[in-house]
Amino acid sequence: MTINLTQNKNFKLFKTISSVAEKNEQSVFIVGGFVRDLLMLRKAPTDIDFVTEQSGIDLAKAVAKELDPTLKVSIFKTYGTAMVKFNHLDLEFVGARKESYSENSRNPAVENGSLEDDQKRRDFTINALAISLNKENFGELIDPFNGQEDLQNKILRTPLEPLQTYSDDPLRMMRALRFASTLNFTIEENSLKAIKNEAERIKIVSLERVMVEFNKIMLSEKPSVGLKLMEETGLLNLILPELLALKGIEEKEGQTHKDNFWHTLEVVDNISENTDNLWLRWAALLHDIGKAPTKKFIEGIGWSFHGHEFLGSKMVKNIFYQLKLPLGNDMKFVQKMVKLSSRPIALIDDGTSDSALRRLLFDAGEDLEDLFILNKADITTKNSKKQEKFKKNFEYVAEKIKEVEEKDHVRNFQPPISGEEIMELFNLQPGREIGILKEKVKEAILEGEISNDHFEARNFVIFEGEKLGLILSKN
Template identity: 85%
Template sequence: MKINLTQNKNFKLFKIISKVAQENNQTVYIVGGYVRDLLMQRKAPTDIDFVTDQSGIELAKAVGKELGDLKVSVFKTYGTAMIKYQDLDLEFVGARKESYSEDSRKPAVETGTLEDDQKRRDFTVNALAISLNEENFGELIDPFNGREDMQNKILRTPLEPAQTYSDDPLRMMRAIRFASVLHFEIEKNSLEAIKQEAERIKIVSMERIMVEFNKIMLSEKPSVGLKLMEETTLLEKIIPELTALKGIEEVEGQTHKDNFWHTLEVVDNISKNTDSLWLRWAALLHDIGKAPTKKFVEKIGWTFHGHEFLGSKMVKNLFTRLKLPLGPDMKYVQKMVKLSSRPIALIDDGTSDSALRRLLFDAGEDLEDLFTLCKADITTKNASKQEKFKKNFEYVAKKIKEVEEKDQVRNFQPPISGEEIMELFNLKPGREIGILKEKVKEAILEGIIANDKDEARNFVIKEAKLLGLEV
């Protein structure tokens, strides 16, 4: 079968590469994800992989020269070379075959043929190649029926699946990621092989695992991938804090919901309303404190007292172990987890303005994200209950807006600074300054004084006297 490349936006580039290969007595093929996405009519990726039966490095150097003496980055260890051309990353590699040791996913590589190279690919849909050789330009080379699998939306490995996953266990995560992102089904034997080889995931670096995991999290419906990870036991090996939420217990006829499956619903719900990776992570982790805080109390039932606070503390250890960023992104997730139940507690006519001011102060610029999370947390299938919860949130949002317009405490900045307090009492930096600033903040949040410079100054003078300070 021939693929018509004449309408492809990179057609001219492909013809140049074909000509250079011909002049240098080399073969050349487009392989991998670019071919897959081209056939699936998906948006073309910006990285294109080329395989030659000879030297990928030599071919890259010749192509770089032809394209205008472009810089060629050479990676001798792997026999690969890369060229940045316009908005594309072009990678050239010599066809190779691989063999693996038990304790590493890094293969021993030796020279091979195009067929060898296609065999080492993870899935049949990624083992497709398009010839750029003059004699059969555009011919699709598909030794494992990858095009048929693509049409049937099946993920299958070119070779025996257990060996494929054992050799490179990251392929297990890639299988689940493709299932989640491309809406493919993992072929039955392949899925069983992932269960069988799941323990091997431990030899893969956490950074590489998280690249795949985050792509699952950013997919249209993350629960597809998360359910497959749970089914294959990969999830409990990577994030046991989540699988610890599984199960329903009953005491004295009282049960609680299965917080694991609830969490997956929350992640799907929030994914309809945000593309933010870290807000989706907040949804994934919002209940992780429930497993360690679960307790049955007579006459009350099941409680999870303080689970938000404990959950927010668990986030740092979890992010550290998963090699996720420990800066602002982690702190944002911590904040979302910690505040995840606060708006619900304010659904009451008797809620004080001070409670609303405190939520505004604590949430700051992330208040809208917090409400998005809280709405996603509504997983009841009862339509009237859903409508009631929705109206309750609208009511709280309206009350908060009124308080915000009146008191201006979102992204709160004290109306009197530490420098002004030091000048007022002729003080040097010390604990008294911090005490007075904290008292001003509390007085504003409690509604004792307005968020006003003159009121704050008078309040500080009064409080300072109690500390033995005079103007």
Template identity: 65%
Template sequence: MVNPSYISALQNPIFRTISKAASNLNLESYVIGGYVRDYILNRGEAKDIDIVAVGSGIELAQEVSRLLPGKPKVSVFKTYGTAMLKSGGIELEFVGARKESYSEESRNPAVENGSLADDQNRRDFTINALALSLNDENFGKLLDPFNGIADLENHIIRTPLDPDITYSDDPLRMLRAIRFATQLNFIIEKDSLAAIKRNAKRIKIISKERIVDELNKMLLADVPSKGFALLHKTGLLPYILPELVALQGIDEKEGQTHKDNFWHTLEVVDNISKATDDLWLRWAALLHDIGKAPTKRFDKKLGWTFHTHEFVGAKMVYKLFKRLKMPLNDKMKFVQKMVLMSSRPIALASDVTDSAVRRLIFDAGENVEDLMTLCEADITTKNPKKFKKYHANFQLVRDKIVEVEERDHVRNFQPPVSGEEIMKTFNLKPSREIGLIKDAIKEAILEGEIPNEYEAAKEFMLKKGAEIGLTIDD
């Protein structure tokens, strides 16, 4: 008897259409993998569905398109024997059931046609090998050769076959295991975890783009620290983010220690993840202290210091993004900016002056709220009194930001007097003097010497021009 709960997983009319198309071609067809897993876990409605055909997945996709209203376009990837189409907001990927064999130098397998069982054998984890039949005679039947249902119930990540072979064949699966454990809050089964440790160096054959895709998914999880702790535990982290590994450990000199900046960083990432879904702000939290390893020094009077770690860390962000082939655009510049400014609000919190707040708003610009969110996430003290005090101080800074911005309009600052007006007033051609006057006006506004208004700025311009020996062009 078919379990009705799995029939209910196939209520979308698209599944009956696929079933009819497969019947027309005399093929078996199954929905497999993430859709089945997430349905059983009640993770919400999936927007992408994997279909396996025992035969040609490309032909099945084309037949499905023929049966659908509007005959949606089929994208064919002959190299991989796959095809894709979109219908009703759902992305369907079709593949023929296959066997795979691997060489040591590549994660790209040699492929030959196979049965459903062959296809399930090649899957990365038992929970991703679950399949639901789309065939008329047993529509909705669950095919679970590796007891993936039990692993779902017990929150376990396990490979269908020998984990050493699974991870050595395709080392990306090691990152996927950790990513699924992070996203689903599952445990990686002990033999599988040990196999990841043994095969960690194999990650070197995986492209940087694939690695970053998995890192991004870990960072976007509810508790990202789980993933990065597992990367550390399995020995994968040194191959991917050695800058983080360098933060681990506590040194002691003359009885003085410092906090473990690696575990502190993971706490900060978890804290910020409660406040924002912004991937790049989460990256900023992950990298905010990377400059501390190269700048760590011991001073007999001051103890352990990390002078200029924000500046050094911001430069390291560029190198890290470049090495991992991450975007070297405004996303990278945003992360750099957050790392560079990450201590500014902390220094402000003890002495919240108008001029310091104006400078913070000016330098942070439209990202001042992101910066404050990062700095609040950076509070990881376990002392309740200190925790309350630090948050109260940051609230004072936030209040002051609102007050100063309403009055002085410094965010996204534009000088009240333009360079063209300075040139016209003093009959100047493009020259160093124009920059000097513009900078002087900006500094006067930030220091509160003059308001951020045209008349005050013009008067200051005339005064500054006279000081450096310029005459007004009458």
């Protein structure tokens, strides 16, 4: 079968690479994800992999020189690969190779090989497809493992025996789950069994590489597809056991609680319909993470998860640390969302005070809208009337908060009186009294005792300062 590349936006580039390879007496083929996505009519990726049966580094240098002599060629001698950035594309050139693996490493011993050898070492048949750029058969699809048929049937199958494939490079197990989730493919039965058998091998893969695949699952249209497969294969227990601890339902005195694991997966799917923000999706994944350690049955009352939001927010840091996820603002955002996840629900009441609304505004700040997206995603009842009621309740709270914000301006709150002005008022040096007075101002505003206004705040500080025994400056 021949692929018509003439309509492809990269056709001119492909012809140039073909011509350079011919001059250098080298073969050249497009391989991997670009070919897969081309056949699936998906948006073309910005990285294109080329294989030659000679030197990938030599071909990369020659292509770069032909395209633009000023182009930089990044060379990775260990793997015989080279990268050229051109027109917003990452062009990677590699020499065809055979690979052999040792038991305790996913870094293979490499030797030169043929195109067929290179295709055999690919993770899945759909990624083992190649298109020739050679003059004699330009555009020919080379498909030794029926990858095109697997594409049509939406099947993930390994080119070689799956146990060997996953044992050699255990990261391929996470890639299988990722492709199942992002492409909506089914993992072939023997392949799925092999992942279950080889799950423990994931421990030899760096967590950074594992989390790249995990986050691609989290960013897929329906993350629960990949997360369910992680649970089924045993990978989730090895990577994020805290989440699996939410699984199961207990019954005491005829009272049960919902299965918080399956509920969490629903919440993640719900939120994914409304946001592409990875860390907001992570907040959905971890919003109930504190429920397993706080679960308690109270006689006459039933099941309680008291304080699970507070404990869950503390658990977030440890989870991010263990998984080598970023510990800066992204982690703090997830902590904040988990900690506040139940707050708006408590405000769904006509009797809710403006003070409670001001405190939520103050605590959520610029992330209030994200918090409401999380809250709405947390509605997983199948009862349409209840669902509608909950959504209307949130709209009601949002409207009340909007009214309070317009009146009091406490979102992203900055004290209307500065520490410097307090020091001048009482002729003070920096010290604990300034912090005490600023905190008192904040509390007075949140409680509605004074307005968020400089004049009122200044008079309040003078009154409170004198109660602390401070003497007003005569200046």
